[in-house]
Amino acid sequence: MSNFRRLRDAAVSVALLVLPFFFLSANLKDPSRLNVVERFFLEASAPLQYVATETAHAVSNVVEDYVYLVDVKRDNERLRIENDRLRDETRLLRVQARENERLRDLLQLRQRLGGDTIAAEVIAKDISPFFRVLRVRVDRGARDRVRPGMPVVSAKGLVGQVRRTSGRHSDVLLTVDQESAIDVVVQRTGARGMLRGTGDSNRYLCRIEYLRRQEEVEVGDEVYTSGLGRRFPASILVGRVTRVGRQEFGLYQEVEVTPSVDFSQLDEVLILTAGSRGQRAQSRNEDE
């Protein structure tokens, strides 16, 4: 390396040392006390300084944004898991709320009916090819003092009666079953008849038989158990009239009733093991 080069490098290096010192002193000085040279250098370097500062900020922002995004990704993952957990909890709470509501209705029904009742849970359902429930099985049987013929009700109304029992479970004959026959009364007019299930496998339907032609019945009328025969307590909702057919001749009219209970959604029921309040009152009246 030549002496000139060596000298030049040393001079430039010293300049590189002096330059920042000079800028530092100029930058920190009171602007009113800057001399002409300092003012010139500061003004000349200002655009370069601006570009450099902006570039540094941009690079710094990109890096910070990246770090921020990494945080966001982590947060997203955490929130997704939390969201899933909360959804599960919400779903569970909804199920519990529905169950709670059903049980409360059942409790109210129990208090309204009086008498001895046993709460039972539906453990099996026979389903038709049209997805209609044909028979249900409950988790109470002979061991729980359940006997065939005992009425089975839900918060929505009459379900049917116990058909047969075994140790720990019972089969229930639904009101829509062909074998089912219940003495009923139309609440609005007091018209009485015998409610029989149609056994339709594609819809829940009953018919009121022996309802005289002259009895006034309309679509929408509510049908209740009459309490006659003492098998079913009086005043349990059975369903609503959905069709009334009067022929020109004949003694009776055809009345179709849709049960108030949706057997597909049946989960809990009450089995009336002893006479209800209504039943007892009626039997007292009959005795007198």
Add this chain to the structure above:
Amino acid sequence: MRRSVRTLAFVFFGLALLLAHSMLGRIAPLHPFVPNLLLPVVVYLGVAPNLPLLRGALAAFVLGYLLDLFSGNRMGLETFVCVATFMISRGAGLRLFMRNPGFQAALLFVVALVAGGTTLALRAIFSKPPPFPAGTAGETAVTLVAPALATALVSPLVFAGLQRVDAAIGRRREET
């Protein structure tokens, strides 16, 4: 041209450290044990073999300037400290101290102390009032020693990184 690539590689390595440093500040607040990651780079420039004085000084200048830009300091403060550190490393013949991580850490502790002292002194000279950036002598000592310790601890890693960069460039040069 090839020598410029080497110098540029050191500068970019320093820039990467600077960005890592700013990220580290966001993730884990280390105050007062904040390492100066550029100081080992500047010392390495001073002791690196076959690096011309002018290129080394220029690289130290750029790194110091970047440090000023990123740290929001008064323009020139870190630039001056970096160029001065480079000159001292170059002039003092510190290559002997680069033999093992222990020596490297010890050297960087001293250099960081001197650099920190210089920064404080420059602030004291140019900014009036307040006459001194740190309140008490104890606080001043912590301001000087804590970053110096942190810098000393990380310096062997930085040196190892720089040696790898140097070796990679050397291999490439041999291949071409």
